[in-house]
Amino acid sequence: MSRLRKRGKHVASTDFLLRIYCALLNLYPREFRTEFGDEMYSVFAEAILDARDHNGSILRDVLLGELRDFPLAVLGAYFRERFKRQAGNSSAKTSREGSLSSKEMLVALFAFILPVGFILQNTNLSTSLKIILPAIFAFVTITFAVGMYQGFPRWSLPYLGQVVSITGYLFLFQWIADLLSPAIINRFGQVVMVEGTYPLLQAFSAGFLWLSLFGLTLLILGLLALLPWFRPLYWRIRQDWSLISFILYGEAIVALILLFDGYRYEEPYIIASLMLLGAGAWLYLRSPSLWQRVLALCFGLTLAIWVPAVVKSLVSDQRWSLWPQWQSLEIVNWIDTGHTILDWSWMVIILLAPALLGFFPPGEKTKTVV
C-alpha cells in the first residue's frame, strides 16, 4: 500500500511540475511557443520522468537547470523575435508608422502635461517637492527607457527631446560657453553697450541655443544610427524627417519654461504655453501627411509662444528687476517682445530644418520603401 501511495505521490508531483512548466511556457513569445511549445513540454516531461526513475538529486538538478536558464531563454526568444520583426519592417513597403492607439497618444501628450506638475509645485499649491519632482523624473525616465527599448516609436519622441534638451542645458551649453575665450566674452560685453548692435547680439544668442540643440539632436541620432538596435529608427527618419521635428518639438518644452521664466507670476503663462504645445503635438500625431504634421508643429509652437507673449504685453503688471535701471519699462517691454520674436523665429527655422533631409535621396536600404 505504501508503495502504491508513494507511486501516487510521484504521479501527483510530476503532474504538478508539468502544470508549472506549462504555465511558464506561456511567458515565451507567441510565435516561439506555437513552434516549439509542444516539443518543449514533451522533452521536459521525458526529462523529469527519466530523472524521477533514477534518484531525487538528478530530478533536482534538472529542475534547477530549467529554472536557472529560464529567464535568459525567454529574454533571448523575445530579442530574436524583435530583431526578426525589425529586419522585416525595414524592407516592408510602408512609409509611415500606423496611427497611434489611444494609450500611446495619451503617453505622448503626457510629455507636455507632466511639466505642469513641476510648475504647480512651485506655487506651493500641491504636495511637497520631495514627491513631485522624483515622480516626474521617474516617469520621464521610465517612459524614455521603454521608448528606447521599442526603438523610439513616435509616441516616445517628445521624451527623447526632453532628455536631449536637459542634457544640453545641464552639460553642453556651459561647456561650450567655457570654451569661448575670455577675449570673446569681454568683447561681447563691450559690444552690448554700443547702440544698434544689441538686436544682432540677441539674434546670435537665441540662435546659439537652438542651433546647439539641433546639432546635439543630430549628433545623438547619428550615434544611435550606428547601433543595430536603432537602425530601424534611422530608416524611419529617412522616410519621415518630421520625426526629427517632433523630437525638437519635445525639446521646446524645457526651452519654453526657461523663456517665460523671467515673467512675474510666470506659472499661468508656462502652463498655457505647455497646453498649447500639447495641442500642436496632438495635431501632429493625427495628421496623415508629412507637411501637415510639420505645419501642426509650427502652429502649436506659434500659439504656445505668442498667446502668452501677447497676454503678457497686455497685462501691465510685469516688472523686470533684472534689467538695467537706465532702461525705461516701455523699452524693456519692446526688447522682450523682440526677444520673443527671435526665439520663435529660430525655433520655427529649426523645426523646418530637417526638411533638408528630403532633398537627399534615401540610401540602398530605404530605396524599396514606398
Place this chain on the structure above:
Amino acid sequence: MKTSTDILNDLPLTEVTYFILLSLSPAPRHGYAIMKDVRGLSQGRVTLSTGTLYGALKRMLELGWILRVEDMNGGSSARERKFYRLSLMGNRILSAEVERLDNLVSAAHLRSLPTSADFA
C-alpha cells in the same frame, strides 16, 4: 551558398551550438535525445535545459544549419516526435569548427606546457 570566408565569420561556435551540431552529425535526433547525447559528449559538463536547447535549435534552423524531419519512428510511437538533422551548411560549419579546435590543440602541442611544479 556561403563561402569559406563567410563560414569563418560564424566561428567560433558556442559550446552549446558545437555540441548540438556534433550530436546531430552521425544521425538525426529528437530533442530529448540531443539533450542526453550532449550530456554524454561533454561528460556531464554541459547540461541543456529545454529553453536553451530550443533557443539554439530555433537559431540554427533560421541559419539553415539544421533541418527538421518528420517522425523517424514512422508513427509507431503514440507521440509524434520532431527530429532534427544536420544540413550541408551545418556540416561545413561543424567541420570548420573542428578544424579550428584541432589547430588550437596542435599549437599547444608544439610547446611543452609548464607543470604546476614550475609555478611553485
